[in-house]
Amino acid sequence: MNQRDAFIERLKDSLARWNVEIEELTKRARQAGEDTRQQHQEDIDDLKARRDEARKRLDALQASSGEAWDDMRQGADRAWSQLREAWDKASSRFK
Numbered sequence: 001m002n003q004r005d006a007f008i009e010r011l012k013d014s015l016a017r018w019n020v021e022i023e024e025l026t027k028r029a030r031q032a033g034e035d036t037r038q039q040h041q042e043d044i045d046d047l048k049a050r051r052d053e054a055r056k057r058l059d060a061l062q063a064s065s066g067e068a069w070d071d072m073r074q075g076a077d078r079a080w081s082q083l084r085e086a087w088d089k090a091s092s093r094f095k
Contacts, residue, residue, distance in 0.1 A: 004069055011058050011076060018051050018083060025090065043090035050086045054079040
């Protein structure tokens with residue numbers, strides 16, 4: 001497996017984990033009180049939007065080749081970083 005394929009597989013694995021974790025947060029939010037539930041839902045909606053953006057970057061990355069791949073990789077790294085930051089922020093509110 002070359003570097004490009006390994007990077008794409010790593011992102012796919014991360015995306016799958018984010019999907020599971022978002023579902024877990026959704027379940028926990030349903031069990032919270034009304035005020036807390038609304039805040040959690042806003043966080044979850046933000047996570048889903050960032051996840052969708054990361055998915056678009058991954059799709060574009062998979063379709064890229066050659067020199068464009070490096071530029072696309074940097075964009076995907078940024079999207080994943082933003083998703084991680086949003087996750088950290090949201091998950092701290094669930095504690």
